Amino acid sequence: MGLRTRTKVIIGIATGVVVIGAAAVIAGPVIYANTVNGQAAAAPSLSAAPSGSGGALDQQQADGTWKSTGTSYAGYRVHEVLQGNDVEVVGRTKDVQGTATVDGGSLTKATVTVQVAKITTPESARDEYFRSTALQTDRYPTATFELTEPVDVSKALDGSTQDVTLTGTMDLHGVEEPVTADAQVAVTKTGSVQVVGSVPITFADFGVQAPSLGFVTVDGKGSVEFSLDLAK
Known part of the structure; x- marks a missing residue:
């Protein structure tokens, strides 16, 4: 193996999504895995009040177009195995734009666009691989979910926490595929709407x-996770 080839291999490993870095080399994979798992954010959950004690909206208040606020976020969750140790990696960004249309107690339209290049984890080398190699964000900077079937959200509008299934399409890495998201919807006491959930994906489906x-x-x-705070 020549010097140039060895250099390419070293650089490729050093910038990979699964770089264990100096901490892993010095402290070992077990400590590294525990560290990464400790940094992994919890799955999105409703911050709205529990079922039956949250806010409520009448039809006039609910109908219309809702837009995501700056507290919304989205990202990914993946599982790695590092020398026999389970590692959970979570990336997040608040660079999210979402719109939703409610009509007569149903969610009739919804679109969520995530700036994929802005997703970060505690490991910058992993993030660089994620952007440059895995998802090629210079060519495909966004991921978009679009609802394709109306969803009844009347229970949430009446003040309960409601479990829903969101059926739509995901445009990721230049590939559009049908997906479903398990989600929860609730109205906060201040009259905003929160939607949280995740979309399971198979990477090969998106190239x-x-x-x-x-x-x-x-x-x-893995999964694409989201927490949307919506206001009119």
């Missing part, structure tokens, strides 16, 4: 190859 470098393997499936 994304999950890395496998021998000492670490990334699952071929």
Whole structure:
């Protein structure tokens, strides 16, 4: 192996999504895995009041177009195995734009666009790989979910926490595929609407190859998570 080839291999590993970095080399994979797992954000959950004690909206208040506020966020959750140790990696961004239309107690339209290049984790090398190699964000800077079937959200508008299934399409890495999201909807006491949930995805469906470098393997499936705070 020549110097140029060795250099490319070293650089490729150093900038990969699964770089264990100096901490992993010095402290070992177990401590590294525990550190990353400790940094992983919890799955999105409703901050609105529990079922039956939240806010409520009458039809006039609810009908119309709602837009996401600056407290909304989205990102991904993936599972890695590092030398036999389970590692959960979570990336987040608040660079999210969402709109939703409510009509007569139903969510009739919804679109959520995420600036994928702005998603970050505590590991900058992983983020660089995610942007440049995995999702090629210079060519495909956004991911978009669009609702394709109306959803009854009348229970949430009446003041309860409501479980819903959001059926739509996901445009990711230049590929559009049908997806479903398990979500919860609730009205806050201040009259805003919160929607949280996740979309399970298989990377290969979107032309994304999950890395496998021998000492670490990334699952071929993950999830896109979201928490949307909506206001009129």
